Amino acid sequence: MSLASDLYNSRSEIDFRPIWRRSLPLSFALIVVGLAIILVRPLNQSIEFEGGALYSVPVESSVTVGEVRDLLAIPEARIQRIENADGTIDIRVQIPTELAPIFDDVGTELATIARTGEQISRDTVGPTWGDQITNAAIRALVAFFVVVAIYLAVRLEPKMALGAIVAVVHDLVITVAIYALFGFEVSPATIIALLTILGYSLYDTVVVFDKVLENGAEASGKRTDYPELVNHSMNQVLMRSVNTTITTILPVASMLIIGALVLGGDSLRGFAIALIIGLFLGAYSSIFLAAPFLVSIKERFPDAAPAERS
């Protein structure tokens, strides 16, 4: 039978072990490279993190950036001209937080160039706010790791909890590194997407490890080779991983495409890019990082007695 049909009928016997011998070091190398990129290239943070004011003005297509710059006469202003998918033009103006006293005046001036019947949108953010929400997110993240590690250690095995956390860290670091590398804007939407990735990645890994436990319990009493056990379990859940990733990516991809087509923009895309990157990484890391990592720590630090918790 062909591989596709084997996969469909859960009869595949792909030997992952040779792949794992390469993918494990590769994944760790990726984490290191990712961290290096994040350190070297600062993230392109959205106004929510930087502070200041951001105006979005729907204008006639004849309006140019130069005209707006002359109108405002504020050297610090960052002015962008954005063409939406439906052909309309938005002017985006961002002003640093030091100019807070003139935020209102700028709004009034920009309103004069807006297309008739359109409102301008304005965001203002205090200078310390970004740090505060970043701190809140980091606190939540740390608490999450601690609680989830404890939960997984109890429900699965401590070594599995470690493997799952390593896989999640891998996914997060690489996603953030991609944002840093390509200069994608990091907004609160991105943070939400990152947190979602966290959930997906863990979900994937939990499914794999749960299968390993289940098969381990069935094989208890017999002499089993742990890598073989994990390899076999991996084959069993492979189609599940593939199908889950496909069913999750379908709605997110439609969000990315529709968001980009209808809006040319922002809000939805902020979520979708990070989600798609993270979903692929989550599927990859549960198969090619979490599983071999578990095998390798089991080999290096064998259990005193076979753990049979459930």
Added chain:
Amino acid sequence: MNSQGVRALGLVIVSLAAFTATLISGNQPLLGLDLQGGVSVVYQPTGNDVSDEALDEATEIIRNRVDALGVAEPEISRQGQTIVVDLPGVEEQQRALELVGQTAELRFRPVLIDFGLIDLSEPDAETDTTSDSGTTTEDGLAPLRRDRQTDEGREPDEDGSTTPAETLSPLEVQITERCLTGELTPPEEDIADQVVLLPSETGSVLCLGPTLLTGTALESASAGLGSSQGWQVNPVFREGPDGIDLFNQAAAICNQALEACPTARLAIVLDGLVQSAPTINSSFFSRDRIEITGNFTPEEADDLATALRFGALPVELEAQQTRTISATIGTDVLRSGVIAGLIGLALVAVYLLAYYRLAGLVALVGLVISAMLLWSIISFLGARLGLALSLSGVVGLIVAIGVSADSNIVYFENVKDAVASGKRVATSVERAYRNSISTIIKADVVSLIAAGLLYFLTVGAVKGFALYLGIATILDLIIAMVFMRPMLLWLAESQAVQHNPRLLGLPEGAVTTVTIKKLSANAPTRKKAKR
């Protein structure tokens, strides 16, 4: 039908009923600002160590202000050390923001006239007395009327000058202009040194004179059970000229029932709302020996003490983040969000049906149940708690489609494994359930931990995302536990599947009714020689 089937059917009926009830009642999800346009502000107190109580009071004050503005469906919530105010589709956004963000001041104003519980269209001085002073007061307009009758017009005002040209004193002119019009003073005209017409907590309407002192003269306040008169409130004023001396000056004016305080009552006003208007029965008080009495319930006494404490140290709020979203952008985002969600759902449906055939149908019906329940819950939250569905919430829901489909996939794959190992289809459906549900619970609990921590530790958009992700995850768990197995079992036992297992996405050779002993090519413990 067995008990599982009954429960599954029960779930279908409950979700249909909830959905129908929601449609009939006309409840709809309340849309967040980013989906319908409006202003969103995150306020934070300046200075550290603002007590929870003070922040709650500040939140309450903002809520009252927004209600007074008449904004439909505002969302005001305290989140940690911040207060988030969402005003959808506000017309005059700047005015709204200025009003909402002002620091609330506690003011002591003399009561000029107590109109009692009146219909504002016809201010009638003959109506009865106040309800919260505890002591009866005379007809509020009487002194005013006496003055007019004597027709002297020589009541000394603050400068000591007279107004011979007019028959009314300046204060009386102000009363006529600002109180006898029968309109409550709007918030922007509630100025400290002017006469105002304000409502009280109990619903009566009072005409109040210029502010005599503010909350900053206070040091603290407490509520307690007094020796004789039941629950009472004890304010403590600061020492010196900015504290108790100011209060005693006011007390002297009121105790003598001078023109500036004809009713002898001093109203305690917090942010345009009269908290209490006790009669002053002495012209000299020591700063920590003041009792406000009068048939208080414990809650009323507590509320008054809280208001006084807040006034002593008003919370100054600073807008940390202000977002103005135009209605056009909001609608665009909503439209693309909905379109994206529907297309995504359709793609998932096609994929599941193509891959799992009839079993995919189980997943789809599960999704539909989940959707109906979600719509009902979100509408309910919007209608009852004013909780809006924001863009981040929509994303949480789109994400939940994937999570929900995943639970089904985990199950179906386990069924396939069991079938592949030679078990009967119906047996496999049962066996696989035990393994799958344990996996699904573990995975969903991880999602719930994430949702819970995010909800409690973060602010704003992330919180909304966490809430809806959490709700959707719980629904997924319920559907996986109640609905998935009986429905699949029912399909597995149907005639069509018995004849053709491929309908369930199972291999051709799957054993349906008869158990054939067959060595599995894929037994879990089989050892392979290659290494």
